[in-house]
Amino acid sequence: MTENKQNNIMDYETVDFDPVTCELLLIDQTLLPNETKIIRLSNAKDIWDAIYLLKVRGAPAIGVAAAIGIYVLAARIKASDFEEFYAEFSRQKEYLDSSRPTAVNLSWALNRMDQTCIAHKELPLPELLEELKKEALAIKKEDTLVCKMIGEYGLSLVKPGDGILTHCNAGQLATSKYGTATAPIYLGHEKGYNFRVFADETRPLLQGARLTAYELHSAGVDVTLLCDNMCAMVMKNRWINAVFVGCDRVAANGDTANKIGTSVVATVAKHYNVPFYVCAPTSTIDMSLEHGNLIPIEERKPEEITKMWYEKPMAPEGIKAFNPAFDVTDHSLITAIVTEFGIARAPYKEAFEEIFRKKETEKK
Numbered sequence: 001m002t003e004n005k006q007n008n009i010m011d012y013e014t015v016d017f018d019p020v021t022c023e024l025l026l027i028d029q030t031l032l033p034n035e036t037k038i039i040r041l042s043n044a045k046d047i048w049d050a051i052y053l054l055k056v057r058g059a060p061a062i063g064v065a066a067a068i069g070i071y072v073l074a075a076r077i078k079a080s081d082f083e084e085f086y087a088e089f090s091r092q093k094e095y096l097d098s099s100r101p102t103a104v105n106l107s108w109a110l111n112r113m114d115q116t117c118i119a120h121k122e123l124p125l126p127e128l129l130e131e132l133k134k135e136a137l138a139i140k141k142e143d144t145l146v147c148k149m150i151g152e153y154g155l156s157l158v159k160p161g162d163g164i165l166t167h168c169n170a171g172q173l174a175t176s177k178y179g180t181a182t183a184p185i186y187l188g189h190e191k192g193y194n195f196r197v198f199a200d201e202t203r204p205l206l207q208g209a210r211l212t213a214y215e216l217h218s219a220g221v222d223v224t225l226l227c228d229n230m231c232a233m234v235m236k237n238r239w240i241n242a243v244f245v246g247c248d249r250v251a252a253n254g255d256t257a258n259k260i261g262t263s264v265v266a267t268v269a270k271h272y273n274v275p276f277y278v279c280a281p282t283s284t285i286d287m288s289l290e291h292g293n294l295i296p297i298e299e300r301k302p303e304e305i306t307k308m309w310y311e312k313p314m315a316p317e318g319i320k321a322f323n324p325a326f327d328v329t330d331h332s333l334i335t336a337i338v339t340e341f342g343i344a345r346a347p348y349k350e351a352f353e354e355i356f357r358k359k360e361t362e363k364k
């Protein structure tokens, strides 16, 4: 647990658990890069708000926060038997699950906690709570390992000196460590690959500027910040050898939801023949959805576009604004999807089935 001020954002835990006070700890990402503040949460409304308001964000980090969060809530349930406990646990779980719709890691992590609850229903409640705590901490630990494996597979797709473009923040701040899209960059950096990274600022919430540029720069990576409308120019200039992005949900056919604007980058990359890689933990692959049109896309408040970052409103009062938080990149624009169990290429459904078979085998 890291709460004291560190020198470098890379030394902080994005999501953590305080075993003494039984609280969820988060870096409040809405304040970055200007202020590094750790917030402590122990009630359902505060945890729901932290996810909705993007104090914690990025699909894997949301999953880890939800797992620790539901444990923190479960530990405070007053119940005399399992039925009473489970009724309240399920209510809290449904509530947290309603905080954001697109990143499937949220319900994936909550379902894992739910399964743990049911699997240990015969235990006395204090022992059941121990099992829930173990599961939440395992989800966090696994996330670090998953990101590292994605990084190693991703690194095999690039070479020293390459120019890499990324969109939004699929970095350490979006995961337990390394990030997904940034994992090949961090592992390559450790090996002296000297990548030149280009980070899209990512309107309207500026995750690329406030978070990706910040964390890469803090880690000593050569990073250049771009406005979202510049990717065609840098690709035309031949500065970009590969694009790496994260994802919030991947459908069975490989269609991928990620931060709004990702599909623009993918379309431009196809035009300029730049490989476009999606980094996806298997927890983000939703085989129950046949294609990307079935992925629920979060729509957020217009004020995030018109006012939020400006001293004065930057649009006429009362203007209509469309603010989808994610878009879906068609699988035909994706060169490959990098998972912790290997690199999937089209046809994706078959490739994912193979990856899930490998995951099952390695579990045994």
Ligand code: MRU
Binding pocket: 054, 057, 058, 059, 060, 103, 167, 168, 169, 170, 171, 174, 175, 179, 180, 181, 207, 245, 246, 247, 248, 258, 259, 260, 325
């Ligand atoms: O709205 P956000 O900031 O949660 O969106 C995050 C992204 O789109 C990330 O690219 C995605 O969650 C992958 S994070 C490893």
